[in-house]
Amino acid sequence: MTYCVGMLIDSGIVMMSDTRTNAGVDNVSTFRKMFHWSVEDDRVITLLTAGNLATTQSVLSQLEERNKAPAERHNSLLEAPTMFQVATQVGKLLNDTIAAQRAEHGQEGSDKMFQASIIVAGQIKGMEPRLFLVYPEGNFIEASFDTPYFQIGETKYGRPILVRGYSRDMSFEDAIKLVLVSFDSTIKANLSVGPPLDLLVMERDNFLPVHRRRIGADDPYFRAVSVGWGEALRRAFHDLPDYEMADEHAPVP
Amino acid sequence: MTYCVGMLIDSGIVMMSDTRTNAGVDNVSTFRKMFHWSVEDDRVITLLTAGNLATTQSVLSQLEERNKAPAERHNSLLEAPTMFQVATQVGKLLNDTIAAQRAEHGQEGSDKMFQASIIVAGQIKGMEPRLFLVYPEGNFIEASFDTPYFQIGETKYGRPILVRGYSRDMSFEDAIKLVLVSFDSTIKANLSVGPPLDLLVMERDNFLPVHRRRIGADDPYFRAVSVGWGEALRRAFHDLPDYEMADEHAPVP
Numbered sequence: 001m002t003y004c005v006g007m008l009i010d011s012g013i014v015m016m017s018d019t020r021t022n023a024g025v026d027n028v029s030t031f032r033k034m035f036h037w038s039v040e041d042d043r044v045i046t047l048l049t050a051g052n053l054a055t056t057q058s059v060l061s062q063l064e065e066r067n068k069a070p071a072e073r074h075n076s077l078l079e080a081p082t083m084f085q086v087a088t089q090v091g092k093l094l095n096d097t098i099a100a101q102r103a104e105h106g107q108e109g110s111d112k113m114f115q116a117s118i119i120v121a122g123q124i125k126g127m128e129p130r131l132f133l134v135y136p137e138g139n140f141i142e143a144s145f146d147t148p149y150f151q152i153g154e155t156k157y158g159r160p161i162l163v164r165g166y167s168r169d170m171s172f173e174d175a176i177k178l179v180l181v182s183f184d185s186t187i188k189a190n191l192s193v194g195p196p197l198d199l200l201v202m203e204r205d206n207f208l209p210v211h212r213r214r215i216g217a218d219d220p221y222f223r224a225v226s227v228g229w230g231e232a233l234r235r236a237f238h239d240l241p242d243y244e245m246a247d248e249h250a251p252v253p
Numbered sequence: 254m255t256y257c258v259g260m261l262i263d264s265g266i267v268m269m270s271d272t273r274t275n276a277g278v279d280n281v282s283t284f285r286k287m288f289h290w291s292v293e294d295d296r297v298i299t300l301l302t303a304g305n306l307a308t309t310q311s312v313l314s315q316l317e318e319r320n321k322a323p324a325e326r327h328n329s330l331l332e333a334p335t336m337f338q339v340a341t342q343v344g345k346l347l348n349d350t351i352a353a354q355r356a357e358h359g360q361e362g363s364d365k366m367f368q369a370s371i372i373v374a375g376q377i378k379g380m381e382p383r384l385f386l387v388y389p390e391g392n393f394i395e396a397s398f399d400t401p402y403f404q405i406g407e408t409k410y411g412r413p414i415l416v417r418g419y420s421r422d423m424s425f426e427d428a429i430k431l432v433l434v435s436f437d438s439t440i441k442a443n444l445s446v447g448p449p450l451d452l453l454v455m456e457r458d459n460f461l462p463v464h465r466r467r468i469g470a471d472d473p474y475f476r477a478v479s480v481g482w483g484e485a486l487r488r489a490f491h492d493l494p495d496y497e498m499a500d501e502h503a504p505v506p
Binding site for chain 1: 409410411412413414416417418425426427429430431433434438441442454463464474477478481482483485486487488489490492493494495496497498
């Protein structure tokens with residue numbers, strides 16, 4: 001599995017991904033699922049990938065034209081005029097890659113084989129920061145402040161805290177803390193999501209990531225959040241009003 | 254969908270189910286998914302059901318022999334010598350019901366068609382309270398204090414708080430509060446899980462439920478938990494240490 005979150009706030013976009021991949025629980029590896037490119041004073045683009053690793057690595061290799069000699073490579077995302085066109089290009093490559101694999105394998109396997117999803121986020125100078133979720137079919141949806149974050153991979157365990165904790169005017173620091181709590185809940189529940197976690201922060205109108213790091217399982221802040229969240233939840237739970245079993249209640253149908 | 258939880262604590266067993274069923278989001282109904290029987294000073298048995306409603310209603314009807322005249326009906330669960338045999342009987346009926354439907358429909362539809370799962374809990378005099386999860390195949394697993402609760406239906410949204418909040422020596426009141434918080438997180442995330450909620454508490458060595466009620470969406474305690482939990486989570490989140498974007502960090506690979 002995988003867990004990735006892209007979150008839009010007023011100040012910019014926070015992106016986080018785990019790095020665990022598995023082909024069965026007896027075959028677990030670490031692979032980067034976050035990729036970013038910056039052109040100074042022009043654009044910053046970040047992708048988060050989930051799904052079939054061969055598919056997502058192939059999409060990335062094609063984006064960077066790794067079949068060519070290094071000097072001749074050329075990433076068309078860096079020349080797309082809008083983030084909408086960036087998402088369109090990623091979607092087309094993703095769908096073509098999946099379709100090519102399926103064409104070779106015919107009716108073997110299920111519909112889900114070779115599938116992947118990609119979160120695309122970034123900003124091009126003169127335009128707003130934008131956040132997209134690209135489906136395996138190549139089409140995509142865009143985040144707005146009605147639905148200001150996208151999750152891919154194992155999305156359920158970490159969703160309730162995002163729903164409760166998000167506000168668009170939160171600081172980057174609070175947004176990072178919120179996303180880390182969401183990752184902690186997911187990691188505790190699903191073995192196939194695991195650290196290290198990759199974090200990248202894109203500030204509005206700043207075309208270099210303002211913050212970027214890898215957070216290991218033994219990172220002191222991550223450990224403080226993980227342990228502290230357990231204690232904070234227990235206090236929060238204790239603070240709720242107590243149930244009264246002796247109350248008068250509605251009759252049971 | 255559905256959400257049901259059966260939770261074993263030192264004092265007994267707490268059971269909760271939602272009542273929403275749906276055949277598409279445009280066809281939503283309310284059906285009971287909790288069923289219980291008591292024989293004074295002898296046994297108490299409760300079932301929670303998830304999955305295909307025709308399957309689970311058929312299993313219940315067969316258990317209660319509703320094809321016979323009321324006076325001739327006879328529920329064999331009330332004469333099973335052990336809870337293990339209760340779970341075995343429920344499993345056999347469940348598997349036979351699914352198999353009969355599939356036999357009629359051959360290769361139409363998917364493997365998941367007609368499937369259902371059942372949580373079986375109760376106590377027979379002279380033995381311990383026991384909690385089982387019965388699979389569609391009719392086999393089952395039993396809870397222990399390593400894994401003291403079972404969830405069926407939409408299990409993921411409500412799991413993190415159970416993982417963090419459970420302790421075997423908690424009171425019935427705290428266990429009910431914990432399960433309600435878990436239901437609230439699930440209801441907020443999945444439209445196909447909804448109130449009213451059915452609650453039943455079986456106290457160790459007491460063969461009548463000590464508490465049983467239906468909790469509506471407008472129940473004052475449920476509303477207090479729902480609103481209070483949002484606020485308590487925000488306080489808990491605020492209490493966590495703040496992230497420092499300016500920290501020295503490990504290099505990004």
